Amino acid sequence: MNSSSAPMHQDPATTLQVKTENLAALGQRVEVPHYDRNELLSGIVHMSVGGFHRAHQAVYIDELLSLQPDDWMITGIGLMPQDDKHCAALKEQDTLYTVLERTAEHDTARVAGSMKDIIHAPTQTQAVFNELLSPNIKILSLTITEKGYCYNENGDLDENNQMIQHDVQNLNAPKTALGYATKALMDRKNAGMPAFTVMSCDNLPGNGHLTKKILTSFMSLVDKDLQKWTEDNVSFPNAMVDRITPITTDSVITRLHDNFKIDDKWPVICEDYKQWVLEDDFCNGRPELENVGVQMVSDVEPYEKMKVRLLNGSHSALSYVSYLMGYRDVDLAMNDPLISSFVRKYMDEDVTAAIPSVPGIDLDNYKDTLITRFANPGIRDQVQRLAEDGSQKIPNAIIPCIKHQLQNGGSVKWMAFAFAAWFKYLTGVDENLEAITIKDPLASELQNKARLEENSPLHLLSMKSVFDDLSTKAPFVQEVSKAMTLIGEEGTREALSIYLSA
Numbered sequence: 001m002n003s004s005s006a007p008m009h010q011d012p013a014t015t016l017q018v019k020t021e022n023l024a025a026l027g028q029r030v031e032v033p034h035y036d037r038n039e040l041l042s043g044i045v046h047m048s049v050g051g052f053h054r055a056h057q058a059v060y061i062d063e064l065l066s067l068q069p070d071d072w073m074i075t076g077i078g079l080m081p082q083d084d085k086h087c088a089a090l091k092e093q094d095t096l097y098t099v100l101e102r103t104a105e106h107d108t109a110r111v112a113g114s115m116k117d118i119i120h121a122p123t124q125t126q127a128v129f130n131e132l133l134s135p136n137i138k139i140l141s142l143t144i145t146e147k148g149y150c151y152n153e154n155g156d157l158d159e160n161n162q163m164i165q166h167d168v169q170n171l172n173a174p175k176t177a178l179g180y181a182t183k184a185l186m187d188r189k190n191a192g193m194p195a196f197t198v199m200s201c202d203n204l205p206g207n208g209h210l211t212k213k214i215l216t217s218f219m220s221l222v223d224k225d226l227q228k229w230t231e232d233n234v235s236f237p238n239a240m241v242d243r244i245t246p247i248t249t250d251s252v253i254t255r256l257h258d259n260f261k262i263d264d265k266w267p268v269i270c271e272d273y274k275q276w277v278l279e280d281d282f283c284n285g286r287p288e289l290e291n292v293g294v295q296m297v298s299d300v301e302p303y304e305k306m307k308v309r310l311l312n313g314s315h316s317a318l319s320y321v322s323y324l325m326g327y328r329d330v331d332l333a334m335n336d337p338l339i340s341s342f343v344r345k346y347m348d349e350d351v352t353a354a355i356p357s358v359p360g361i362d363l364d365n366y367k368d369t370l371i372t373r374f375a376n377p378g379i380r381d382q383v384q385r386l387a388e389d390g391s392q393k394i395p396n397a398i399i400p401c402i403k404h405q406l407q408n409g410g411s412v413k414w415m416a417f418a419f420a421a422w423f424k425y426l427t428g429v430d431e432n433l434e435a436i437t438i439k440d441p442l443a444s445e446l447q448n449k450a451r452l453e454e455n456s457p458l459h460l461l462s463m464k465s466v467f468d469d470l471s472t473k474a475p476f477v478q479e480v481s482k483a484m485t486l487i488g489e490e491g492t493r494e495a496l497s498i499y500l501s502a
Helices: 020-026 051-055 057-067 081-092 125-132 162-169 177-190 207-220 224-233 250-260 301-324 330-334 337-354 363-374 383-387 390-397 399-408 413-425 443-450 474-490 492-501
Strands: 042-047 073-078 097-102 107-112 115-120 139-142 197-200 239-242 268-271 275-279 295-297
Touching: 042 057, 042 125, 051 057, 051 097, 051 268, 057 073, 057 107, 073 081, 081 115, 097 250, 107 250, 115 125, 125 177, 139 177, 162 177, 162 207, 177 207, 177 224, 197 207, 207 224, 239 301, 275 301, 301 330, 301 337, 301 363, 301 383, 301 390, 301 399, 301 413, 301 492, 330 337, 330 363, 330 383, 337 363, 337 399, 337 413, 337 492, 390 399, 399 413, 399 474, 413 474, 413 492, 474 492
Parallel strands: 042 073, 042 139, 073 115, 097 268, 139 197, 275 295
Antiparallel strands: 097 107, 239 275
């Protein structure tokens, strides 16, 4: 039940801006926060605020606060200079925003209120430190993407990274989440305060273990006593997170305006499915997230491998095949019987054997759900978004499955076809001779190698930082070569048709 109601004379045709003063009226149209935001404090600082965080962690917290109001609101941090626009938009809306959930049948909107404040770190650096030093803050959570952890091809801290070098010398004005976390924990240690938990919510294997390794490695360059204190006092829970969250476009803003009469400068769009599996390891207390559906477990790894290998790996695999076949929208691609059959065979024949036993999960049902989610026309996710940063995603999502299958004599046929499509995509020209914009940290090197010989994968597979030792695995090299040749001779659609009919 809402805490207040709209005046009876409120015209439902009137467009309302998302602001605190309009919550009562908005509550006549959509779900709004059921708690007094002014009375609650932040218990979490989150770096950095994007669509996924606002559709996932912040929604779980919003649901929890509606159920049990407590001091677990979120202070969001915009880490990058270009985040100023979004920070300003949220500030103007009292850090309220709309979550537009879309299924194939209908849209549902809700106003999320779990964000207490938003701070733009490059221009408000001291305000970030002040917030992290508050005794109320018990968790620092992260969605900073793979790049934000500044690790090298060996999974170690990249000490040659320019931002890392800057932060080591300028810890009072850092540019990275690692720098901010280090300075904040140093301040808390020096003040005799308890540490906060550092909770990664990024799609990375063993994200808690990785965060601890990278952060303490950074600290070793700054203060070895702090490194030891952190190792002894800070928790780094592993997590598996899942919710398909496309980029917010102008069409999302227009849809809210036209269908719900809501004016929101930075809403978020997402599917109606969400999942969060979280290791129950917190050094300074935590919200009771299990009360809103978060799975609190002692070991996240099986769930993580299931999700990364089946969802993320399939996303990458279908993106390159779909792009070459002319699709730009994921749901339209998945409505092509060739692509949906390819994705299911990719999952069933090449990946499932590489998934450990997952407590409480029916894998066939999970795969069925993924197919439905990918084909959701309400999301209209972009093929190009899924295709970005392949050199960062594929080593985590696909290569471990290739190695498992090669070691156990299993199929790599569909993964090899996906690699062949990726390598064709990396030439930068599609089958209609249209230019492809390659978005990848290694774009230049990948493109140069892809263009050397379009029927051989060896130039690309020789990049050990991405592919490890796959260039020495003759069965896989042969499978990729076969698929590359067929795609080159027949085109992707016909090549896939031949593969599926074999």
